[in-house]
Amino acid sequence: MLRVESLRKVYEEGTRNAVEAVAEVSATVEEQEFVSIVGPSGAGKTTLLKCVAGLLPYSSGSVYLDDELVTEPPKKMALVFQDYSRSLYPWMTVRENVAFPLKPRGLDRSAMRTLVGETLQSVGLDGAGAKYPWQLSGGMQQRVAIARALAYQPEILLMDEPFASVDAQTRADLEDLVLDVRDQYGVTVLFVTHDIDEAVYLSDRVVVLTSAPTRVAEIVDVGLPRPRDQVGTKERPDFARLRGYVWRSIRRPDQTASTPA
Numbered sequence: 001m002l003r004v005e006s007l008r009k010v011y012e013e014g015t016r017n018a019v020e021a022v023a024e025v026s027a028t029v030e031e032q033e034f035v036s037i038v039g040p041s042g043a044g045k046t047t048l049l050k051c052v053a054g055l056l057p058y059s060s061g062s063v064y065l066d067d068e069l070v071t072e073p074p075k076k077m078a079l080v081f082q083d084y085s086r087s088l089y090p091w092m093t094v095r096e097n098v099a100f101p102l103k104p105r106g107l108d109r110s111a112m113r114t115l116v117g118e119t120l121q122s123v124g125l126d127g128a129g130a131k132y133p134w135q136l137s138g139g140m141q142q143r144v145a146i147a148r149a150l151a152y153q154p155e156i157l158l159m160d161e162p163f164a165s166v167d168a169q170t171r172a173d174l175e176d177l178v179l180d181v182r183d184q185y186g187v188t189v190l191f192v193t194h195d196i197d198e199a200v201y202l203s204d205r206v207v208v209l210t211s212a213p214t215r216v217a218e219i220v221d222v223g224l225p226r227p228r229d230q231v232g233t234k235e236r237p238d239f240a241r242l243r244g245y246v247w248r249s250i251r252r253p254d255q256t257a258s259t260p261a
């Protein structure tokens with residue numbers, strides 16, 4: 001379980017250029033839960049995720065993963081960012097990219113080959129192992145980034161706007177892929193997105209942030225049945241109600257907590 005307690009982040013703290021990005025955020029993510037973070041543009045979503053990932057020191061508060069204080073990137077955590085073109089190594093094949101973070105684990109060659117092969121298969125890229133990232137479409141490159149994160153066998157996957165740079169059809173396919181691999185690998189997911197439909201479609205709960213310096217405006221229980229379906233789920237009246245509710249919550253100036261009708 002991930003626990004964020006009264007996290008605060010001020011950039012360049014103590015200087016004239018200090019920027020308070022995160023005022024105070026507390027939230028939990030249970031094992032195998034899918035939680036999305038939404039909020040106005042510039043709210044502090046990426047800052048929050050980087051603090052949770054141990055990539056950025058926070059000013060005060062705490063982050064615990066399974067009761068261990070996060071002060072550096074934990075081994076049980078993997079990250080997928082929006083910018084797949086910068087996160088994949090262009091001089092390595094797809095297979096080498098997926099295998100690269102596993103090197104320190106000291107797996108023997110055949111165990112490594114099996115693990116990489118299985119993960120590529122789980123993201124629908126079993127035929128692409130010998131290709132280079134630049135030979136693939138944007139959606140396929142993001143699949144490689146997801147495969148690399150999964151091969152690492154994380155307990156929790158942190159994703160920052162992972163599908164923001166792909167077209168709508170590819171985005172829908174990747175959303176369903178993430179739901180499938182989440183079930184297959186039993187991984188917990190913390191997912192930052194600008195897209196309210198995406199947050200509601202994917203999540204068990206949606207954390208709505210206020211504008212910067214950010215706080216939690218409210219946490220919305222989604223409760224839509226699983227498995228979800230791009231057409232069937234989005235046609236449901238409760239999907240439309242939740243999406244409208246989250247949309248209004250992001251724009252509500254007083255940000256008072258309540259529950260969806």
Ligand SMILES: Nc1ncnc2c1ncn2[C@@H]1O[C@H](COP(=O)(O)OP(=O)(O)OP(=O)(O)O)[C@@H](O)[C@H]1O
Nearest residue numbers: 011019020021040041042043044045046047048212
């Ligand atoms: N390295 C930095 N130094 C100083 N201020 C920063 C830094 N990074 C971000 N900020 C500021 O912190 C605030 C939150 O930024 P952040 O990128 O976390 O928001 P976001 O919600 O992820 O944005 P977006 O909606 O554009 O993705 C903004 O005011 C931003 O200008």
